[in-house]
Amino acid sequence: MTRPRPRTRIQQKNRETILAAALDVFSQQGFRGATLDQISEAAGLSKPNLLYYFPSKEAIHAELLDNLLDIWLQPLRDLDPMGEPMTELLRYVRRKLDMSRDMPRESRLFANEVLQGAPRIGAQLNGPLKALVDEKAAVLQEWMDDGRLSAVPPQHLLFSIWALTQHYADFDMQVRAVLGPDHDPFDEAGAFLDTLFRRLLAPDRSRPPSP
Incomplete structure (x- = not known):
């Protein structure tokens, strides 16, 4: 079997340029609204040149989502069963908030895909993501x-963490409009979420643990 030839440095650079441009376009326009013409223009490459690297809009979108899901799930994978529970939970919340600050385009890409019914990542949601959530x-x-920890439904606890952290990426314009230009929403959000989850999950020491 003939192995594929390794990519040259220029080929790798062009692929990365296309993916970065596509991330901008998809996060703003959604999958349906995005076009290859928009992506090639944002990448500064001709459309035929873009098609040399990716045969379709679907192929670009699929690669972005595949790369994103692995990154997106890593903080949950890192939740350590042997760690101190409150520390582990608050670290997870902080990492998810930091990702919303540092990766807003990726967050919106994922949100747009799910809002459309997850047609391209449904198998991953029902497979690896569900298995990981069940484990944690x-x-x-x-x-x-x-x-x-205080007893709450664990899956809904994770849903609330996702919602409260990713909101700052997916609704960034609304958040900043409400808070005004003199506020850093992520600094304030970090302190707020720390307090919120610390109070929610603080164990009731007056009640004995379940047998």
Whole structure:
């Protein structure tokens, strides 16, 4: 079997340029609204040149989503069952908030795909993502059963973390319009979310853990 030839430095650079440009376009226009002409213009490459690297808009979008999902799930993978529960949860919240600050385009790309019914990542959501959430929900439930965290539905706890952190990326313009130019929403959000989840999850020491 003939192995594919390794990409040259220029080829790799052009692929990265196309993907970065496509991320801008898809995060603003959504998959349906984005066109190859828009992507090639944003990349500063001709459309035939773009098609040399990617055969279609779908191929570009699929590669972006594949790369994103791996990055997006890493903070949850890193939730350590052997760690101190409150520390692990608050670290997870902070990492998700930092990703919204540093990767707003990626957050909007993911949100747009899910809002459209996840036609291109449905298998990943029902497969690897669900398996990971089930695994970590079991860890959270064990911590709660041991009285180390207040008892709340663990999957809904994760949903609330996703919603409260990704809101700052997906609704950035609204957040900044409401807060005004003199506020850094992420500084304030970090302190607020820390307090919110610390109070929500602080164990009730007057109640014995479940047997």
